[in-house]
Amino acid sequence: MNARWRTFAIAFAWLLVVLLVVGGLVWQRTYERVSSQERVTLAHGLALHAAELRDTDFDAARKLGTAAVGIHSDEQTRAGLVDTLVDTYGRALSPLIQEPSHEVTVSGDGRVALSNDGGEANVWDLKSWTDPKAIRKPDQVPPLKGREGASVNTTALSFDGRTALTGDDGNTTTVWDLTDLAKPVRLATMEADRTAQSTNGVKKAALSRDGRTAVIVDHDGVMTVWDLADRSHPKRLSATGSDTVPIRDFALSADGRTVVAVDDHNKVAVWDASAAEHPVKAADLDLSMKFSQNGTRTAMSADGHVVLVQRAGQIEIWNLNDRARPVRHTTLDLSFDKLYGTYDMSLTSDGKRVLVAGPSGSGTLWDLSDPAKPARLATLNGHMPEVESVALGTDGHLALMAGSSGVYFWNLTGLDEIVADPKQASCDRYSAEISKAEWARYAGGADWSEYKSEDSDSVSVCLIDWWS
Structure with missing residues (x-):
C-alpha cells in the first residue's frame, strides 16, 4: 500500500x-x-x-x-x-514664385526647368541648386512668352535643355533656343493644322531626346508630328486623329518612334511613329480599370518599353517590348495615399521610378525596378493644397512639384540610403x-x-x- x-x-x-x-x-x-x-x-x-x-x-x-x-x-x-x-530636402524653388504654377518640366540632364503659370513660362537654371560647387547666380532667367501676347498652355524640353517648346492658347507652338539661358532666342513658330477649329490652343507638346522630333496635340485632339532637324525651319510631317475621337493626353518615347495616346473617351492606343509621315496605330490597351469621369493620363520610359496608365487612383503598368502586343504587369492602387484623382505623374527615363501627385497636396515616389511588384519609396510633401504637375530628373534624384503655392524642389541623392535604413x-x-x-x-x-x-x-x- x-x-x-x-x-x-x-x-x-x-x-x-x-x-x-x-x-x-x-x-x-x-x-x-x-x-x-x-x-x-x-x-x-x-x-x-x-x-x-x-x-x-x-x-x-x-x-x-x-x-x-x-x-x-x-x-x-x-x-x-x-x-x-x-521632407527636409524639399524647398521652394525661389521666393519669387509663390503664385500658382500649373505645370513644371525638367530637362533630362537636370540643368533646366520650366514652370508655367498660365501666362508665360518661367525658365530656371538648376545648376546652382544641384551642384554645391557652382557659383551662386540668379535662378530665374527671362520668361518665355506666347506668340503676340498669347498665354502659354504647355511646355516641353529636350534632354539637354537647349531646345524648348511653348504651346499657347493661340494654337501656336514656339521653338526656343536655350543654349544661353540668360538670353532665350525665339527660333520659329509652328502653326496648328489649318483644319483645326480650336479656340483653346495647344494642349500638350513633347520632344524626342535629341530634340529633332516634336509631337503636339491641340485642344481639338489633333496630333501633329514635326521635324526639327533645322530648328529655325520646322517641317510638319503629319497630322493625325484617333479614329475621329480627339486625343487628350500622350507620352512620347525618347527616339520619337512610339506614342501612347489617350483619347476623349479615355481609351488608350499605342502608335507606331517610326514613319513620322504616316503614324500607324499598333494596338489598343485593354484596361482593367473601370471607367471614370476623371481624366486618364499616361507616362512612358525613354526606351518606350514601360508605359503607365493612370485613372481614378489606379495605375496600370504595361510592357511594350512588342508594340503590337502590349502586356499588363500589374495595377497599382493609390487610393490609400488619397490620390483618388491623380493630376500628374512623371516616370524616370529608365522606367524604374515614378512620382505621382494630385489633390492630396503631396506626391508619392514608387520603385518600379520590378514592375510586377511596385514598392513605395517616400512621400514628398508638396506644402500646398493641391499639386497639379510633377517632374523627375533622369536618375530620379531630382524632383519638382508645382501647384497652388508655387514650385518646390527636391535633391534626392540621399534617398536610397534613407530608404535602406x-x-x-x-x-x-x-x-x-x-x-x-x-x-x-x-x-x-x-x-x-x-x-x-x-x-x-x-x-x-x-x-x-x-x-x-
Whole structure:
C-alpha cells in the first residue's frame, strides 16, 4: 500500500511539474505577446505624432520617428521616418514664385526647368541648386512668352535643355533656343493644322531626346508630328486623329518612334511613329480599370518599353517590348495615399521610378525596378493644397512639384540610403534624446524605464533598441 501511494505521489509531483512548466510557458508567451503588442502600439503612436509634427517641428518629428523605428521596426514606422527625413530636402524653388504654377518640366540632364503659370513660362537654371560647387547666380532667367501676347498652355524640353517648346492658347507652338539661358532666342513658330477649329490652343507638346522630333496635340485632339532637324525651319510631317475621337493626353518615347495616346473617351492606343509621315496605330490597351469621369493620363520610359496608365487612383503598368502586343504587369492602387484623382505623374527615363501627385497636396515616389511588384519609396510633401504637375530628373534624384503655392524642389541623392535604413540615416546625421516630459506627452503612459539606461534621465533615440 505504501508503495502504491509512493508511486501515486511521484506521478502527481511530475504532473504538477509539467503543469507548472506548461503554465509558465503559456504565461511567458502571453506576456511576450502582450508586451510585443504594447511595443507595436507605442511605436505606431509615436510615428503618428511624428507625422503630425512634420510640418511644424522637424526636430521633434525626427526624434519621435527614430524612436518608433527603434521600438518596433515595420513598414509603417519605417515609412513614417523616411517621409520625415525626405521632407527636409524639399524647398521652394525661389521666393519669387509663390503664385500658382500649373505645370513644371525638367530637362533630362537636370540643368533646366520650366514652370508655367498660365501666362508665360518661367525658365530656371538648376545648376546652382544641384551642384554645391557652382557659383551662386540668379535662378530665374527671362520668361518665355506666347506668340503676340498669347498665354502659354504647355511646355516641353529636350534632354539637354537647349531646345524648348511653348504651346499657347493661340494654337501656336514656339521653338526656343536655350543654349544661353540668360538670353532665350525665339527660333520659329509652328502653326496648328489649318483644319483645326480650336479656340483653346495647344494642349500638350513633347520632344524626342535629341530634340529633332516634336509631337503636339491641340485642344481639338489633333496630333501633329514635326521635324526639327533645322530648328529655325520646322517641317510638319503629319497630322493625325484617333479614329475621329480627339486625343487628350500622350507620352512620347525618347527616339520619337512610339506614342501612347489617350483619347476623349479615355481609351488608350499605342502608335507606331517610326514613319513620322504616316503614324500607324499598333494596338489598343485593354484596361482593367473601370471607367471614370476623371481624366486618364499616361507616362512612358525613354526606351518606350514601360508605359503607365493612370485613372481614378489606379495605375496600370504595361510592357511594350512588342508594340503590337502590349502586356499588363500589374495595377497599382493609390487610393490609400488619397490620390483618388491623380493630376500628374512623371516616370524616370529608365522606367524604374515614378512620382505621382494630385489633390492630396503631396506626391508619392514608387520603385518600379520590378514592375510586377511596385514598392513605395517616400512621400514628398508638396506644402500646398493641391499639386497639379510633377517632374523627375533622369536618375530620379531630382524632383519638382508645382501647384497652388508655387514650385518646390527636391535633391534626392540621399534617398536610397534613407530608404535602406532610415534609423541609421537619421542617427548618422543627428543625435537626440527624449526628455521625461516629452515621453509623458507623446508615449501615452508607457513605462519609459524599459527604453533607457538606468542612470539616464532621458531616452536616447539612437540607442533605444539597446536598452529595450
